[in-house]
Each structure stands twice: as structure tokens, then as C-alpha cells.
Amino acid sequence: MDGVLIPTLVSGLLLGSLYALMASGLSLVWSTLGVFNFAHGALMTLGAYFAWTVSEQLGWGLGAGFVAGIAAAVVGGVLIELLLVRPFYGNRAMLLVTVMTTLAASTIIERSISIIWGPRLKQLPRVIEGQVSIFGAPISSHEAMIILLAPVVLAALWWYTSKTRSGRSLRAVGQNQDSAALVGIDVPRTFSLAFGLSAALAGLTGILLGSIRFVTPGLGADPLTNAMIVVIFGGLGSLGATAGAAYVIGMLEALLILWLGLYWTPSVVFLALIMILIFRPNGLFGRAS
Amino acid sequence: MSTLLTVRGLQAGYGGVPVLRGIDIYLDTGEAIGLFGPNGHGKTTLLRVISGLLRPTAGSVTFDGSDISHAKPSAIVAAGLVHAQQGNTMFSDMGVEETLQLAAFTPRARDGWKDRLTEVHTLFPRLAERRKQLARTLSGGERQMLSIGCALMCAPRLLILDEPTLGLSPRLKGELRDAIGIIAAKGVPLVVVEQDVEFLLALTNRLYLVEQGEVGHEIDRAHAPNHQEIMNMYFGEQAH
Numbered sequence: 001m002d003g004v005l006i007p008t009l010v011s012g013l014l015l016g017s018l019y020a021l022m023a024s025g026l027s028l029v030w031s032t033l034g035v036f037n038f039a040h041g042a043l044m045t046l047g048a049y050f051a052w053t054v055s056e057q058l059g060w061g062l063g064a065g066f067v068a069g070i071a072a073a074v075v076g077g078v079l080i081e082l083l084l085v086r087p088f089y090g091n092r093a094m095l096l097v098t099v100m101t102t103l104a105a106s107t108i109i110e111r112s113i114s115i116i117w118g119p120r121l122k123q124l125p126r127v128i129e130g131q132v133s134i135f136g137a138p139i140s141s142h143e144a145m146i147i148l149l150a151p152v153v154l155a156a157l158w159w160y161t162s163k164t165r166s167g168r169s170l171r172a173v174g175q176n177q178d179s180a181a182l183v184g185i186d187v188p189r190t191f192s193l194a195f196g197l198s199a200a201l202a203g204l205t206g207i208l209l210g211s212i213r214f215v216t217p218g219l220g221a222d223p224l225t226n227a228m229i230v231v232i233f234g235g236l237g238s239l240g241a242t243a244g245a246a247y248v249i250g251m252l253e254a255l256l257i258l259w260l261g262l263y264w265t266p267s268v269v270f271l272a273l274i275m276i277l278i279f280r281p282n283g284l285f286g287r288a289s
Numbered sequence: 290m291s292t293l294l295t296v297r298g299l300q301a302g303y304g305g306v307p308v309l310r311g312i313d314i315y316l317d318t319g320e321a322i323g324l325f326g327p328n329g330h331g332k333t334t335l336l337r338v339i340s341g342l343l344r345p346t347a348g349s350v351t352f353d354g355s356d357i358s359h360a361k362p363s364a365i366v367a368a369g370l371v372h373a374q375q376g377n378t379m380f381s382d383m384g385v386e387e388t389l390q391l392a393a394f395t396p397r398a399r400d401g402w403k404d405r406l407t408e409v410h411t412l413f414p415r416l417a418e419r420r421k422q423l424a425r426t427l428s429g430g431e432r433q434m435l436s437i438g439c440a441l442m443c444a445p446r447l448l449i450l451d452e453p454t455l456g457l458s459p460r461l462k463g464e465l466r467d468a469i470g471i472i473a474a475k476g477v478p479l480v481v482v483e484q485d486v487e488f489l490l491a492l493t494n495r496l497y498l499v500e501q502g503e504v505g506h507e508i509d510r511a512h513a514p515n516h517q518e519i520m521n522m523y524f525g526e527q528a529h
Contacts (some may be wrong), residue, residue, distance in 0.1 A: 168383075168391045173382040178342055182374060183443055184366035186393035 005226025007137040008054040008258045009251065014143050016250025017150035020243045023234070024157055025201035027242040028233060032174040034095065038078055040202050040227070042109035044220030045071040047203030048210030049113055052122045062125055067210060070203035077199020080105045081192050089188075106221065114217045122215040124207060143164035146208050153204070154243050162241065170194055206228035225266075226253070229273050244285050293318045293447055293478055294339075294370075299348035300340045308334045310502040311348065315426050316447070319481040323489030326499040332482050333375060335499065336451050339480075340473060341365045352447070367395040371444030374381035375482075376455060377436040377438075381425035385416055385435060392442035402442065408440040437468070449480040454479065466492075472525035486519050500523055 009116040022040065047069035047275045055065025064150040084101035088094050126142035130158055130252055134144065172180040181187050212217065226249060235243030252272060256265040294316040302308045308331045316322050337343040339350050341362035349358045360528050361366075361438050362469055367421060387408060392401035409514050410417040413434040419427065433453055440448055453469060454462040466488060473479055489496050490510060495496050498506040506522055508514060514522075 138508065164385075165391070168387065171383065172380050175382055176378070178374065179379050179439075180373050181342065181362035181375055182340060182366060183392040183439055184363050186363040186396065187363065210331055286469065 004258060006048075006135050007139075008254050009212070010134050010139055012251035013147055013247070014250070015253055016247035017147050018205060018223065019230050019250050020150050020154060020246035021133055021201060021205040021208070022205065022223060023230040023242050023246050024154060024239060025198040025205070026227055027234070027236075027239065028157075028170070028198045028201070028229045029194050030236060031238075033085070034169050034174075035085060035098045036095075036102070036228065036243050037077075037080070038099060038196065038224070039076075039105035040198070041220030041224030042106040042113075042220070043073045043080075043199050043202035044078050044206030045113060045215075045217060047074050047161045047206035048111055048124065048219055049117050049122070050203075051207045051210065052124055053117075055124065056122070061126065065124070066207055068202070069198050069207045073199040073203025074196045074205065075199075076109065078192055080199075081195035085195070086188065086191070089191075098263030103158045103166055110217045110221065115250055117217075117239065122210075124211040124215060126211050138257045146212075148196035149208075153183065153201070154239065158199075158239050170197075195280060199204075215240065219221075226269065229269060233273055233276060233284050239287075245283070249285065255262060290320050292316070293320075293353055293379075294385065295349075295351040296335070296481070297351075299335070299338060299345050299350065301334060301343055301345045303334075303343075304396065307346075308502050309338065309345075312499070312502070312504055314497050314504060316478060316480060319476060319478060320495070321473050321493040322481045322501055323486075323496040325482065325484060325486055325489060326505065327497060330492050330500045331502040332499050333451055334502075335373055336374075336449055336480075338368065339449065357529065363395070366395060366443055369397065370449070371440045371443040371445035371447070372449040373436045373440040373451065373453065374431075375451035376432075378427075378434055379424050379439060380430055381423065383424055384421050385424065386420040387426070388435060389416070389438055391444050392439035393444070395443065398442060398444040401444075405444065409441050412441075412471060413438055414518055430457050430465070433465060434468075439470075441472070445477055445479070447478045451482045452484070453481070454483070454485075460504075469514065471522065482494075485490040 026037060026040050029035055049070030050072035051065035054060050054068040055062045080102065082247060084105055085098050088097045091097055126140065128141040128145055129140045131138055132141050132144050133139070160169055162168070163181055169180065169185045169190055170193065172185060177187050210219060230246045230249050231242055233249060234241040251268065253265060255270050261269060292315050296312055296314045298527055299312040300307060314322070321408050326332060334343065338345050339358055341357065351357065352368060356404065357365050357368070359449055370389055380514055393399055394404065415431055416434055416438055419431060424432065427435060437453060449471065454465050457465065468493060477495065481489060481492060485500065486496065494510050496508040497504050
């Protein structure tokens with residue numbers, strides 16, 4: 001057992017890191033606008049394909065690929081906010097309406113990607129080649145880099161939202177739109193900012209994921225469900241809670257795959273979520289209201 | 290003396306139901322005015338239209354010579370017209386000091402924000418004591434202080450206060466009224482909504498009675514009515 005447990009925990013850590021990056025983007029939009037962006041996964045895919053085109057097809061290198069992929073996702077995210085979310089501000093059923101409009105965006109982006117890039121699998125190169133060993137478990141250096149990068153990105157995001165003027169304005173708008181407007185914060189512009197920043201995270205995560213797995217039109221949509229579970233599990237709110245929940249879910253998933261196999265793991269993750277919500281209605285790390 | 294704020298023929302409402310039916314008020318530079326009148330007759334709605342949170346259906350609001358009837362709230366604050374809302378908790382999960390710092394948001398408000406923070410702390414020492422505390426853990430009076438403090442951090446050229454002492458104990462009411470008196474004495478033009486007409490008469494030059502979405506009376510401090518006359522304005526000249 002010992003020989004399997006540590007590699008499993010390491011792969012749980014990797015999963016957790018990817019979930020943390022995805023879920024922090026989702027949670028940023030949720031906590032600012034009260035909207036779930038179901039196109040978040042499609043934006044990840046968009047980022048991965050643009051990165052592939054610039055880095056591999058045009059041969060401009062992976063660095064340029066990262067920039068192009070993240071930029072494409074940001075443009076996509078801001079357009080979704082502008083065209084599919086903004087018209088419904090103030091609508092009483094805004095949450096439900098935007099579930100539909102962002103799902104629509106997700107489908108449109110995925111199908112467009114299929115048409116433009118075709119059905120053949122693509123692979124993004126790794127940032128670092130070679131292997132390292134964590135507590136005796138062999139892991140590619142690239143994956144180890146993702147494990148190290150995730151906390152750095154999360155810390156930067158925390159610093160931005162708690163210490164900078166524009167980051168604080170995101171939290172202010174999320175907590176009280178009228179009061180934010182009355183100290184001079186442009187609320188609609190802040191909504192765009194939240195979507196853009198969240199999309200940048202989506203693009204980054206998509207590129208990282210695309211260099212571990214194959215780049216397919218469904219690249220981002222598959223892990224999106226779990227990222228949403230992470231956000232709800234964490235208690236729909238603070239960045240710290242979302243990140244904590246991401247690692248818990250990542251570990252849980254890795255261990256369940258080891259114990260139960262791939263087939264039953266998604267069902268059991270959902271059951272765990274339901275149990276948690278029965279006993280802790282505000283999520284694992286949520287504050288009782 | 291020039292006119293800083295002019296509201297002319299202002300009409301507005303919610304979902305097609307009219308609340309304001311043509312309001313006319315003005316405020317000269319360096320002046321303080323008061324609004325009073327029964328609840329639900331349009332005072333708060335009027336303030337929401339002036340600060341851009343609600344669009345008027347007719348009429349105009351002019352601030353410092355430019356028409357702001359259809360300007361964004363953020364642009365109105367940037368121009369210096371600042372509105373402290375009634376019973377406002379500001380940002381529930383944000384600390385007191387962080388909130389005050391954030392309130393100096395517009396480019397105009399960023400200059401000298403540290404001096405204004407010191408002024409706010411002098412005016413409301415309690416906010417200095419509660420620096421790290423989250424807004425949702427503050428008492429009603431402290432929330433009101435934070436709300437006014439934030440408005441001051443915006444570097445107001447005109448400050449609108451909506452029932453700043455609503456629901457407070459007599460002691461806290463007194464404390465806040467003293468603070469508002471100090472703000473007025475510094476020469477910040479004020480529009481204050483209050484139910485206590487005696488307080489308004491002591492603070493402001495002129496009062497407007499807002500009822501049924503219109504200005505019912507305008508009262509000049511020089512010709513201040515007595516208590517009985519004010520009661521008559523509220524409840525009608527005689528019983529029907």
C-alpha cells in the first residue's frame with residue numbers, strides 16, 4: 001500500500017492545484033456578480049488552443065503561447081460579460097438567466113473550436129522537461145511546477161483583492177453595489193474587470209491542463225463540474241475557503257480513484273458534497289450566517 | 290452667490306409607479322438645506338435620483354453648472370456630489386480602515402486622503418478604535434459614522450446625508466448631530482434629510498417639506514415657523 005499511497009497523494013495535490021486555479025476564477029465572478037460562469041471551462045479550452053496555435057503552429061515558442069492563450073481567454077470572458085450577462089443586470093431571475101446564457105456561450109465556443117481546429121488531438125509542450133521525485137514518488141518536473149505555481153498565483157490574487165485599490169473595489173461591488181457606486185466605483189466596469197481577470201485564470205489553467213492532457217474541445221468542460229463543486233464545497237465566497245476546498249476535493253478524488261476506481265469516483269464526490277451541505281449548510285469553510 | 294445644485298421638475302418612480310411628481314429645489318454654494326416630511330413620500334427616492342442610482346423620467350438635476358440627470362453614479366461622485374445612504378452597512382466583510390481607504394476612490398479624492406482620514410478619526414474617534422473590525426460587527430451608530438466617514442473620504446463638494454440619526458439612541462443622536470454640525474461649520478455644503486425639524490432649523494438655512502412626491506412648503510430660517518405651525522404642515526391645518 002505504501003508504494004501507492006504517496007504517488008496518489010501527489011496526484012491529489014496536482015489535481016487540487018488545478019482545481020484551485022479553476023475554482024478561484026469561478027469564485028471571483030461569483031463573489032463579484034453573484035453569477036456562475038458556465039463558460040469558464042470553454043474559456044480554458046479557448047486559451048489552450050490559442051496557445052497551441054501560437055506556440056506550435058506558428059512556432060513562436062511557449063512563452064508567446066501563454067500570452068496569446070491568456071489574452072484570447074480574456075477577450076472571450078469580457079465579451080461574454082458584455083453580451084450575455086450585462087443585459088440581465090437587475091433582472092430578478094438573473095442567476096438562472098445567466099446559467100442559460102453562459103451555457104450557451106460554452107456550447108458556441110466549443111463548437112467553434114471544433115470547426116476551426118478540427119477533431120485531431122493536439123498537445124502543448126511542457127514548460128520544463130525531466131522528472132523529479134516528491135517523497136519518493138516520481139513526477140514530471142512540469143507537474144511539480146504546476147503544484148508550486150498554484151499557491152503563488154493564489155497568493156498574488158489574495159494580495160490583489162485585499163491590498164490594491166482595484167482589487168478592493170471588486171470585493172466592495174460584490175458586497176454592496178449601491179455603496180460601491182456611491183464612493184465612485186464604476187460598477188459595470190468592475191463587472192468587466194471580474195470577468196476579464198477570471199478569464200485570465202481560465203486561460204492559464206487551460207494551457208497548464210493542455211500540457212498534461214491532450215488538447216480537445218472538451219478540455220475545460222470536463223473538470224468544470226468538479227471546479228463548481230469546489231466553489232460550493234468551500235462555501236461560496238472567500239478565496240482561502242475556495243483554495244482549501246480545491247485541495248480537499250483533489251485529494252479526495254485521487255484517493256477515491258485508488259480505492260474505488262474511476263467509475264464510481266464522480267458519484268461519491270457528489271455524495272460527499274451533499275453530506276457536507278446537510279451538516280454544514282454554508283460549506284466546509286463557510287461562515288454561519 | 291452661485292447655485293451649486295438645481296433640481297427642476299424632477300419626476301421618477303419604480304416600475305412605472307410615480308414617486309416624485311415634479312420636485313423643484315436648489316442649493317447655493319456654501320449653503321446647507323434640509324428635507325423633511327412623512328416617510329414614503331419621496332425623500333430617499335429624490336436622493337437616489339440626484340446621486341444617479343435611479344434614472345429620472347422627467348426633469349433635470351444640475352450640479353455645478355452641468356446636467357447630471359443621466360450621469361453614472363461614479364461620475365457624479367467624481368464630480369464631488371457625495372451621498373451617504375440611510376441605514377447603510379457599507380461593505381459587511383471589509384474592515385473599517387480598509388473601507389475608509391477604499392472610499393477615497395476617485396482621482397480627486399486620492400489627493401490628501403491621509404489628511405482626510407485623520408479628520409475622520411478626529412470627528413469619530415470610535416472609527417479609529419475599531420480600525421480592524423469588520424463592518425458587519427459594528428453597532429448601528431458606528432455604521433452610521435462609517436457611512437458618513439466614507440462620504441467625507443470622497444472629498445465632497447456637496448454632501449447629502451439621508452436620515453443620519455435614524456434609529457439611534459438619544460446619546461448617539463447627539464454625538465452624530467454634533468459631528469454633522471462640525472462638518473457644516475467647515476463649510477461643506479449639505480443636504481440633510483431628517484425628521485427633527487428643530488435640528489434642521491439649527492443646522493440649515495432653508496427647509497423643504499416633501500410630501501406626495503412634491504415640495505409642499507419651503508421654509509426660510511429667517512422666517513422660521515414655530516412648533517405648532519410645523520405640526521400643522523405635517524398633519525394638515527385642521528382635522529377633517
